[in-house]
Amino acid sequence: MVGLALMTLFVAMALLAPVFANRSELQAAAGRNNPNLHAPNGKFWLGTDEIGRNVFALVMWGARVSLYIGLLATVVAVVIGSVLGLIAGYARGWVSRVMLAIDDFFLVLPFIPLAIVLALLLGRSPTIMALVIGGTFWAGGSRLIRAQVLSLRERGYVERATALGASSRHIIMRHVLPGVAPLIIANASLIVPGAILAESTLAFLGLGDRFSPSWGKVLEGAQASGALTLNAWWYYLPPGLCIIGIVLAFTLVGNALERIFDPRLGDR
Amino acid sequence: MTTRLVLKKLIDAVVLLAMVLVFNFFLFRVVDHDPLAKYRGHSKLSQAQRTAIIKRFGLDGSKWEQFVRFVDRTLHGDFGRSFNSTRPVVSEILDRLPNTLLLVGISTVLTIAIGIRIGIRAGWQRGGRFDRISTPFSMALYGTPEFFLGMLFLAFLGAKLGWFPTGGVTNPAAHYTGFSAIVDRARHLVLPVATLTLGYLGSYSLVMRTSMLDTLREDYLTTARAKGLRDRDVMRRHAVPNALLPSVSLIAIGFGFIIGGAITTETVFSYPGLGLATYQAIGNTDLPMMQALFMFSSVAVIVFNIFADVVLTFLDPRIRVGA
Amino acid sequence: MSDPLLVVRDLHVTYRSSRGPVPAVRGVSLHLDRGETLGLAGESGSGKSSMAMALLRLVPVGTTITGSVTLAGEDVLAMKPGRLRAVRWAEAAVVFQGAQHVLNPVHRIRRQIQEAIDTHRGNGKVADLLEQVGIPRWRSDAYPHELSGGQKQRVMIAMALACDPELLIADEPTTALDVMVQAQVLQLLADLQRDRGLAMIFITHDLSVLSTVADRLAVMYAGRLVETGPAKEMLRGARHPYTKALAAAFPTIGDQSSRLAPSGLAGDPPDPMAVPSGCPFHPRCPIATEECAATMVELHEISPGWEAACLKL
Numbered sequence: 001m002v003g004l005a006l007m008t009l010f011v012a013m014a015l016l017a018p019v020f021a022n023r024s025e026l027q028a029a030a031g032r033n034n035p036n037l038h039a040p041n042g043k044f045w046l047g048t049d050e051i052g053r054n055v056f057a058l059v060m061w062g063a064r065v066s067l068y069i070g071l072l073a074t075v076v077a078v079v080i081g082s083v084l085g086l087i088a089g090y091a092r093g094w095v096s097r098v099m100l101a102i103d104d105f106f107l108v109l110p111f112i113p114l115a116i117v118l119a120l121l122l123g124r125s126p127t128i129m130a131l132v133i134g135g136t137f138w139a140g141g142s143r144l145i146r147a148q149v150l151s152l153r154e155r156g157y158v159e160r161a162t163a164l165g166a167s168s169r170h171i172i173m174r175h176v177l178p179g180v181a182p183l184i185i186a187n188a189s190l191i192v193p194g195a196i197l198a199e200s201t202l203a204f205l206g207l208g209d210r211f212s213p214s215w216g217k218v219l220e221g222a223q224a225s226g227a228l229t230l231n232a233w234w235y236y237l238p239p240g241l242c243i244i245g246i247v248l249a250f251t252l253v254g255n256a257l258e259r260i261f262d263p264r265l266g267d268r
Numbered sequence: 269m270t271t272r273l274v275l276k277k278l279i280d281a282v283v284l285l286a287m288v289l290v291f292n293f294f295l296f297r298v299v300d301h302d303p304l305a306k307y308r309g310h311s312k313l314s315q316a317q318r319t320a321i322i323k324r325f326g327l328d329g330s331k332w333e334q335f336v337r338f339v340d341r342t343l344h345g346d347f348g349r350s351f352n353s354t355r356p357v358v359s360e361i362l363d364r365l366p367n368t369l370l371l372v373g374i375s376t377v378l379t380i381a382i383g384i385r386i387g388i389r390a391g392w393q394r395g396g397r398f399d400r401i402s403t404p405f406s407m408a409l410y411g412t413p414e415f416f417l418g419m420l421f422l423a424f425l426g427a428k429l430g431w432f433p434t435g436g437v438t439n440p441a442a443h444y445t446g447f448s449a450i451v452d453r454a455r456h457l458v459l460p461v462a463t464l465t466l467g468y469l470g471s472y473s474l475v476m477r478t479s480m481l482d483t484l485r486e487d488y489l490t491t492a493r494a495k496g497l498r499d500r501d502v503m504r505r506h507a508v509p510n511a512l513l514p515s516v517s518l519i520a521i522g523f524g525f526i527i528g529g530a531i532t533t534e535t536v537f538s539y540p541g542l543g544l545a546t547y548q549a550i551g552n553t554d555l556p557m558m559q560a561l562f563m564f565s566s567v568a569v570i571v572f573n574i575f576a577d578v579v580l581t582f583l584d585p586r587i588r589v590g591a
Numbered sequence: 592m593s594d595p596l597l598v599v600r601d602l603h604v605t606y607r608s609s610r611g612p613v614p615a616v617r618g619v620s621l622h623l624d625r626g627e628t629l630g631l632a633g634e635s636g637s638g639k640s641s642m643a644m645a646l647l648r649l650v651p652v653g654t655t656i657t658g659s660v661t662l663a664g665e666d667v668l669a670m671k672p673g674r675l676r677a678v679r680w681a682e683a684a685v686v687f688q689g690a691q692h693v694l695n696p697v698h699r700i701r702r703q704i705q706e707a708i709d710t711h712r713g714n715g716k717v718a719d720l721l722e723q724v725g726i727p728r729w730r731s732d733a734y735p736h737e738l739s740g741g742q743k744q745r746v747m748i749a750m751a752l753a754c755d756p757e758l759l760i761a762d763e764p765t766t767a768l769d770v771m772v773q774a775q776v777l778q779l780l781a782d783l784q785r786d787r788g789l790a791m792i793f794i795t796h797d798l799s800v801l802s803t804v805a806d807r808l809a810v811m812y813a814g815r816l817v818e819t820g821p822a823k824e825m826l827r828g829a830r831h832p833y834t835k836a837l838a839a840a841f842p843t844i845g846d847q848s849s850r851l852a853p854s855g856l857a858g859d860p861p862d863p864m865a866v867p868s869g870c871p872f873h874p875r876c877p878i879a880t881e882e883c884a885a886t887m888v889e890l891h892e893i894s895p896g897w898e899a900a901c902l903k904l
């Protein structure tokens with residue numbers, strides 16, 4: 001419940017960003033006439049950053065970028081994870097073994113260094129970041145889905161359908177997919193927070209897009225500008241707390257979904 | 269039986285490492301058509317200089333030749349020279365390795381030890397007072413990016429209260445010797461270690477709690493209770509060992525995330541280890557450095573995972589006989 | 592030796608669940624003499640295990656147990672935790688339903704049996720116990736997964752005997768086993784019971800297996816007893832329509848296919864959260880009349896030592 005409320009709040013923030021703050025306020029030039037690193041007041045609700053930009057505007061627009069990347073990355077990860085998981089679970093023999101090896105490989109590769117390398121090589125726009133994160137984040141989900149497909153197989157639906165002469169595609173679409181869909185949804189809502197955290201980490205390390213700053217990017221600015229030693233709390237607290245809030249929101253909702261789809265977990 | 273299993277794990281590891289090697293090669297050469305484009309000031313280079321640099325970084329010849337040379341060099345520990353400092357990448361890494369080992373080593377041990385304890389206790393008394401306090405706390409820690417935690421520590425415990433130094437590994441102004449040098453170093457470690465430890469504590473305790481809850485449903489726990497064991501013994505002898513097993517591999521996978529956390533933590537505290545080197549390599553688009561760092565962290569994570577796998581083989585009798 | 596080993600009075604067991612309280616046992620009274628075997632039968636979900644586990648308070652946290660359980664003169668429900676632990680296994684031991692999961696997979700069986708002995712400072716020997724149940728001594732180093740289902744059940748029985756209990760609660764000890772093994776385990780239990788003078792509560796959904804072991808029978812439906820009496824007579828001619836249906840459902844020992852859907856019984860056993868009014872069996876009863884839906888019946892004597900809860904008797 002708390003999770004849902006928080007989630008609504010952040011989505012509203014992302015949608016309403018343009019109402020409260022003009023996009024141009026994100027430009028470096030926007031703060032030229034404003035005081036730098038100024039404490040919050042009536043005009044700048046959350047103060048200004050080291051080049052005089054309105055932190056409130058940065059945080060509002062940050063919700064957009066963070067959510068966009070988090071959701072898109074999740075879609076990418078879920079699609080890759082589901083397809084590979086379905087194939088790995090459905091296929092037999094060497095196909096299944098190769099898929100499993102690839103899965104293993106991506107599961108153990110240290111995620112942040114890998115994403116850093118990819119982002120470094122491919123570029124830094126939000127969409128590319130989302131692809132990079134999604135493209136490295138699917139292994140756990142694919143593992144889950146494979147396991148579920150295997151257990152569905154054991155229950156014999158698939159064998160029966162095969163015996164009746166159904167095509168593989170038909171079997172996957174009609175029998176397997178419905179069985180794994182709840183799992184995919186619950187899994188997705190748990191990937192979102194991970195993707196948002198990953199994005200903030202990459203942005204913090206300087207891999208974010210300067211022109212559409214996410215919360216992680218704002219934190220990078222705070223760190224680099226010395227806001228920490230200058231005690232400019234209005235600069236680094238709001239984006240940090242937003243990240244915590246959004247991660248908790250999605251995690252809580254994800255846990256709740258998981259519980260709905262798998263009543264066995266009900267008493268967790 | 270056991271030796272054969274361990275052997276099999278080792279072969280798996282070698283396959284994974286080989287995959288890392290190949291992946292690494294392609295990642296850096298195939299994705300990038302003009303590797304020199306990322307070399308600072310490349311536009312001003314003459315053709316001769318270009319050829320020289322290309323040769324120096326091993327970028328000449330056919331892809332296959334490059335690959336063979338790449339593997340050969342990597343196996344000999346030759347990762348080329350840093351674009352930035354032009355020193356051999358290996359020396360850069362070796363210089364900073366001890367600092368990172370210290371930070372990551374201490375934090376990993378602490379976060380696993382404390383996280384597991386919290387998870388066990390919270391799971392055992394689900395809904396009890398400890399659980400009601402520790403689980404939201406773990407969730408909050410899980411949701412907090414470790415670098416934000418580090419920034420808070422730096423701002424409050426470091427800058428504002430002045431309890432701990434805000435960066436580096438030693439105080440360059442003072443020339444401590446002997447015991448005071450050790451104390452100085454330890455003081456510089458406190459905040460980074462606290463950051464990295466707390467940053468991953470939440471996920472470890474949550475994983476352990478879930479595993480504990482799963483175990484509590486098991487029939488053999490009822491058996492243990494029926495035998496008249498004390499609660500404490502039921503937990504220690506029957507619940508904990510069984511709950512630990514499934515978390516071992518999750519813990520091992522989590523190590524990859526701690527490595528990622530070390531990058532940001534070192535960045536926040538300007539702690540001169542491999543993490544800070546990664547951050548600097550990003551800033552300078554220092555590809556040879558980045559490649560070596562990526563290779564290095566992958567190998568570390570794989571080795572750690574293999575180690576966990578082997579440990580699991582010894583802990584779980586069901587795996588030992590290959591069930 | 593005159594007063595019974597176990598007296599249960601008006602036992603209620605109510606689980607807590609996310610959907611609300613689940614009254615699994617709704618007022619059961621019974622008694623058991625030393626050395627006597629009571630067969631407890633009923634469909635899946637009728638509350639047999641719940642009843643049996645409540646005797647030693649082996650229920651999940653949040654479950655309420657009311658009524659009284661007197662074991663060897665002591666009130667189990669009033670015991671302090673320390674006393675309860677001492678009574679568990681030393682006075683009453685359990686052979687659990689589902690042998691596959693009741694042994695801890697990470698410990699050797701020797702250790703698990705030894706643990707029971709040590710907890711109660713007994714002086715049984717693991718190897719002797721195993722031999723008694725027909726498992727060679729050298730197998731004591733095995734892990735549970737290295738044993739067959741029947742062997743695991745034997746280990747469980749050996750473990751239950753480790754502290755020389757007076758009462759053995761055997762909860763469907765043969766259900767998960769195949770027919771041959773079932774008969775062996777059954778025989779083993781019957782022999783042990785006779786040799787050691789054990790009192791036993793033998794739980795099953797399959798009336799036919801009780802003929803070898805039980806002195807008396809109690810039949811449970813929807814958390815209550817519907818019929819109780821001498822085993823031989825009851826097996827020859829049950830009186831309560833539910834017992835009749837149950838007996839008809841299991842013509843031979845260990846017919847697994849009929850476990851969940853006994854052929855003589857149409858319909859499903861009631862959900863403990865929505866038990867029908869009056870006689871809970873009336874919706875499925877072949878001889879039910881309107882009266883049955885309205886009147887709740889208690890157990891009453893229908894002939895000496897034989898009771899049933901049915902308006903028609």
Ligand SMILES: Nc1ncnc2c1ncn2[C@@H]1O[C@H](COP(=O)(O)OP(=O)(O)OP(=O)(O)O)[C@@H](O)[C@H]1O
Nearest residue numbers: 606608613615634635636637638639640641651863
């Ligand atoms: N922990 C629990 N929480 C809620 N309900 C429970 C719990 N355990 C059992 N029940 C419910 O109580 C009822 C009686 O269960 P019980 O296990 O005692 O039946 P049983 O007669 O032993 O059946 P079976 O032959 O399947 O072992 C069932 O409806 C079951 O769903």
Ligand SMILES: [Mg+2]
Nearest residue numbers: 639640641688
């Ligand atoms: Mg039962």
